[in-house]
Amino acid sequence: MSYPVAIAVSSVQAALNDSQWDALIIVASSFTAVTELQQEIDAAAAVDHRIGKETVLLLSGKAPGQRLVLSPTGPLDRDYDDVRGFYDAAKQGISQAKAAGAKSPALYVIAPDSDAYQYAAEVAYLGACQALWQPLEGREARGEATIEPVIAIGVIAVSEQQASYMSAVEAGKRVARDLCGTEPERMAPRRFADYCVETFAGTDVQVSVETKVDVLQKEYPLLMAVARCSLQVDRHKPAVIRLEYQGEGQIEHTLLFAGKGLVYDTGGADLKIGGGMAGMSRDKGGAAAVAGFLKTVAVLKPKGLKIIAEIGAVRNSIGADAFVPDEIITSHAGVRVRIGNTDAEGRLVLADLLSHLREDAKTAVNPTLYSIATLTGHAARAVGPYTALVENGAARRIGLSADLAMTGDLWADPSEISRSRREDFSFIKGRTSADDLLSCNNAPSSVTPRGHQFPMAFLVAAAGLDQHALNTEQPLPYCHIDIAGSGVDGGDWQHGKPSAAPVAALAAYYCL
Ligand SMILES: [Zn+2]
Structure with a gap:
């Protein structure tokens, strides 16, 4: 049984430079502070008003695999907002990346600096895995590699320890879902x-x-x-x-x-x-x-x-x-x-x-x-x-x-x-x-x-x-x-x- 393990990636720049990755998914409430890709995002936003409102995939010269997925969380500061904004947006983002053919996407989470969002990166990874999981009988009938093609997720700006922890949680969630x-x-x-x-x-x-x-x-x-x-x-x-x-x-x-x-x-x-x-x-x-x-x-x-x-x-x-x-x-x-x-x-x-x-x-x-x-x-x-x-x-x-x-x-x-x-x-x-x-x-x-x-x-x-x-x-x-x-x-x-x-x-x- 394999599943998309989390691999720690030091920075956005490191993900852009590494051919191991074939898409970049950014999960954030807005996309106005992604220095490495700001020019591309701004140019796209000028012609596509969905950016920041719904999940979109852009053809990008800089992104790994030329796939850039922008998945907005929506507002995060109202009384009733919580970290599920990241969970849900990561689900949307990874689904677009998978549909486009990505097998090892990198995931970049931009979260507010507050206690409520301290595990936003982990939660986004877990949301992505939730979207990727396919039923056991489906995997047995059609082949795991066919219906679960994503084999790794590069999680940007987390430590090795965080990556191991989130992978372990997903291992357990996968058993529970199966x-x-x-x-x-x-x-x-x-x-x-x-x-x-x-x-x-x-x-x-x-x-x-x-x-x-x-x-x-x-x-x-x-x-x-x-x-x-x-x-x-x-x-x-x-x-x-x-x-x-x-x-x-x-x-x-x-x-x-x-x-x-x-x-x-x-x-x-x-x-x-x-x-x-x-x-x-x-x-x-x-x-x-x-x-x-x-x-x-x-x-x-x-x-x-x-x-x-x-x-x-x-x-x-x-x-x-x-x-x-x-x-x-x-x-x-x-x-x-x-x-x-x-x-x-x-x-x-x-x-x-x-x-x-x-x-x-x-x-x-x-x-x-x-x-x-x-x-x-x-x-x-x-x-x-x-x-x-x-x-x-x-x-x-x-x-x-x-x-x-x-x-x-x-x-x-x-x-x-x-x-x-x-x-x-x-x-x-x-x-x-x-x-x-x-x-x-x-x-x-x-x-x-x-x-x-x-x-x-x-x-x-x-x-x-x-x-x-x-x-x-x-x-x-x-x-x-x-x-x-x-x-x-x-x-x-x-x-x-x-x-x-x-x-x-x-x-x-x-x-x-
Ligand atoms: Zn009963």
């Missing part, structure tokens, strides 16, 4: 596991895959309720994938991630109808992001950090053996869960993974737990194209969500913070003596008040994390990350490119 964006048979549970084994081979990330049905049934009873119907088809059988990383030196921080990997979600017996099923191969975006973040970690090898991740790769099928609402299933943490709706399956998968991670966390150094999932339509309805963060008391005490959101703002990987409330815990309480918890109501989450917050309460209770609340002997910080709004470009779950959220934010928070 795992999320692939059709349900190509990325059936065990093939998802195979991809992980392959991508982490020879790295410091250890992969173990559990596929034994009897073991899974004992250790992950809620997950296996979701998977039950899939057992009839060999190639759809579930897998729990465990990824572990231990950095050099004394461990100062342990991260524990649960990833929702619904390789296909039919809804189960509560079948998705009216066209609502298309795109549900992307219901593994949380698991994909977890694996993607670990890929970045595998490249960067941060010291003093330990990570344990569990991914539930499962298919929610419909058939004679499908689980149905009203069933009561005892979770790994010993909590009796009444199934409210079989389409609310992600929280069942995550609860057992989190319960195992809770046990790991008890003896870990300075642990923080996360779940990442395309969990609820409500998250997309409530916060639009942003990631939704819902944290527990211990996480709030250390300002976890606030820090993560602030970091994400600098990396074009933004989040909104949602508060966990008492109503969320009331909502999921068992209604009879037969059950401790109700997994979900029967209306779509998008029309349910607090539809993305209350599932976090369910996860806390079903995974036994309520034994680690602020009022206990060992509070454990936990943050639930819902990427249902942010997981694909443009919110188009059927055709949009996976965005790999929140890989860039996590990488910046823990590895920079």
Whole structure:
């Protein structure tokens, strides 16, 4: 698997002099301060008023490959502007360069001198890579070199260290996009596991895959309720994938991630109808992001950090053996869960993974737990194209969500913070003596008040994390990350490119 790595180029002049490059893309809010090319740009602007307003490609005598792409960010100084201006403009610019035949363009970013834009060059590179990525099945069918011809991007005026860092983040984002964006048979549970084994081979990330049905049934009873119907088809059988990383030196921080990997979600017996099923191969975006973040970690090898991740790769099928609402299933943490709706399956998968991670966390150094999932339509309805963060008391005490959101703002990987409330815990309480918890109501989450917050309460209770609340002997910080709004470009779950959220934010928070 190759991808356009970032190569540090010292200056615009160095790019103009180096035949390695075959285009120059300039991303800026205006093009009035590019000394080396100002005459050409001014002459072109005199006859083409699009310059500075939309992305244009100019024939240039000086630019490498004679291709000069000017991609404007638009205004950057209004209250609501952020570094995504660079992300989006770089996407436009690289798309023009690629369409024109460039294979190794150089990228020059002119950013305002302010904290909000301190990573503009990195963000522009990541935006370019987002535009260049093509789906795994497409690459396998047509050849990677054919549909992904750009092999390197020269990033001007960044250090070698910055270039390595941004390349490592893209390596992780690429894994996340591949795992999320692939059709349900190509990325059936065990093939998802195979991809992980392959991508982490020879790295410091250890992969173990559990596929034994009897073991899974004992250790992950809620997950296996979701998977039950899939057992009839060999190639759809579930897998729990465990990824572990231990950095050099004394461990100062342990991260524990649960990833929702619904390789296909039919809804189960509560079948998705009216066209609502298309795109549900992307219901593994949380698991994909977890694996993607670990890929970045595998490249960067941060010291003093330990990570344990569990991914539930499962298919929610419909058939004679499908689980149905009203069933009561005892979770790994010993909590009796009444199934409210079989389409609310992600929280069942995550609860057992989190319960195992809770046990790991008890003896870990300075642990923080996360779940990442395309969990609820409500998250997309409530916060639009942003990631939704819902944290527990211990996480709030250390300002976890606030820090993560602030970091994400600098990396074009933004989040909104949602508060966990008492109503969320009331909502999921068992209604009879037969059950401790109700997994979900029967209306779509998008029309349910607090539809993305209350599932976090369910996860806390079903995974036994309520034994680690602020009022206990060992509070454990936990943050639930819902990427249902942010997981694909443009919110188009059927055709949009996976965005790999929140890989860039996590990488910046823990590895920079
Ligand atoms: Zn579902």
